[in-house]
Amino acid sequence: MRTRVAIIGAGPAGLLLAHLLDAAGIDSVLIERQNAEHVAARIRAGILEAGSVDLLRRAGLGERLAREGMEHRGIHLQWPNERHHLDFVDLIGRSVWVYGQTEVTKDLLAARERAGQAAFYAASEVTAHEIDGERPYVAFVDAAGRPRRVDAEIVVGCDGYHGPSKQAIPDALRHTWERNYPFAWLGVLADVEPSTDELIYAWHPDGFALHSMRSRTVSRFYLQVTPDENIGDWSDDRIWDNLATRFALDGWTLKTGAITEKSVLPMRSFVTTPLRHGRLFLAGDAGHIVPPTGAKGLNLAIADVALLSRALIAWLRDGDTAPAATYSDTALERVWRCTHFSWWMTTMLHRHGDDFDARLQLSQLRRVVGSRSAATELAENYAGLPMPGLD
Template sequence: MKTSTSQPRRTQVGIIGAGPAGLLLSQLLHQQGISSVVLENRSRQRVETRQRAGLLEQNTVDLLREAGAAARLDRQGLVHDGVLLSYNGQRHRVALAELTGGAHVTIYAQPEVIKDLIARRLDTGGTILFEADATRIEGLETDSPTIHYTYQGEALALECDFVAGCDGFHGIARQAAPAGFFKTYDKVYPYCWLGILARVAPSTDELIYAFHERGFALHSMRSSEISRLYVQCDPADTVDDWPDARIWAELHQRLGTAGWTLQEGPILEKTITPMRSFVTEPMQYERLFLAGDAAHIVPPTGGKGLNMAVADTKNLFDALRAHYQDGDDALLRGYSAACMRRVWRVQEFSNYMTEMLHLLPGKPAFDQYLQQSRFDLLTTCEAASRVLAENYVGMASHRASEGVALA
């Protein structure tokens, strides 16, 4: 391959991955006069259409506004002040705003967040190279690490001051440190989610998380016309095992409660999502900093994946700004520790929600009674509901319940 000189060869922060973390970091840095280049190995169309999470914490919405990328979100996002939990048809509403002093969550699909960030970044003259495949990182122990990548058939190199690895679980960033440097911790759950997008108005004004003797179900939404629904399924299942009629039958049973009707509509998409927890520690090596799925994954039950990536981004942005503007590297040195405090809190919350609401294959009746007891506590104890609400809307430093476990 030949080497090109038409692409940028030097920047201050080299960012691998055009997901929420990489794009938001690039835009925030730009607003402070700090240069960056984003390398993304997928096409723009693929990045903007891949279906992912749709629940945004208050902190995430606030940071997107700070980045100037929330105009559509503010117009189209669905603000929720509560969430519904169901146990075999018995529902309990957790009043999020009332229990947290006014905080809430906003339903706005991740592909739309990505579109908004890409448009904002390009409008402000940013450099995003799509279908640019990062192949290796060198010189992390020096003042000028280099990201090697291929783009339009050419072998290229990007020198930078720092590398932000926002390239997901399968990316190369985490592999750039010496073997054994990063410690990993994981848990694989014995069930999956079958998710659908349906062209039908949501049958609920607030999300419904449901435990049922047949398995978990979730009624969410992507807009006022599109519903997003999930059912617990076996890891061995494929989408072919779930014809439309079977999906709707299970949703009716698992979500059903007296006086409420689930509306059906054409199913536009079916996917199966494995359930796992994963943590890499530390989240930095020399001049490499990991963010988002490159460092941690949570089961989707608590809607935390995108929000964790954004929280990492805020910590990394603050650290880089302090380095360039104040000559202070204390936040860079403490980046991993600052992120980890939140990462493990969110892992615990996501695990709590997952294990409370899913049918536990092979578990004794004792564990099932524990699930019932946890739900009963939420329905009878305001303090328990408040802790769940604080965790659900997002843990900021000023929130009283940060670091409080639920079980």
């Protein structure tokens, strides 16, 4: 099989890239190790930056988002006995949207089906070859156990942290930076109306807590736990008791309901460079991972794809290779900015260290809510900075 762009990974990054290329008349083939049902059901991020929403709308993917998504003006920051609202619209003129990655993926899968372009799910032994030459290809075994080969002009790795794409870059050229955090999130999905109008980020001596939501009837909660936490030790009652304690505030009540999902999410920061070698490009989690505190993961993937799609369209349609040559450096500027913001939010809000560290964290929180310039800095990063070449 021949195509112009072979995309390894059919998560949001791979699907969005395929959609944007298709709109420009450039065909692609998707190769994904999971089945389509698994891809559609993965529950990940839930916050979209203003720029991500704008891109999805321009790409013809905003109809259901406008109907079912929830626009938020900002967030709440809390510590014991105090809760403060940061209004992003007032501070910087931009909002964020609650619209889960699951929903974005559903929209993209439907668009891919309408486009009628090839996709291979449940693929195994996926490897990229000849990326230094002019005729790269991807070899894999399809769901029926048959060896396959897709020849392409460009290969893009959107296959996440554990995917094979980044391994195709020679060790001598590939550099990685990684930080593992001494805590994790116990994530909970519950069939209960949210108890808040916008997300609550709560610092507490017992550990961080986050009140998020997936819809007007489904709430999402996170509790700071240890990375080796045994999820079997967390009964529903224990979860609700801990959430009630960490979100406690006079005059406010936490609504409870049936818990439908529990999981433990380790937290780490990871960046690999370069994001381009020969005719192989990396986008999304294949090139970088951030802790979820700053809501940057999905948005970084969308920004990568927006930049990369323009570069590939310029190359394959117009013969202009300059944007592709600068893709890695340009994308990494945003990656490192978002990596820093995610680290900053994480270290400010999660209980760690001793009482000295706790005093520093509370001092920082008070600075953010008490200073318009400090609040603006958080708002600019959270709602999404513009990226050169995208605006």
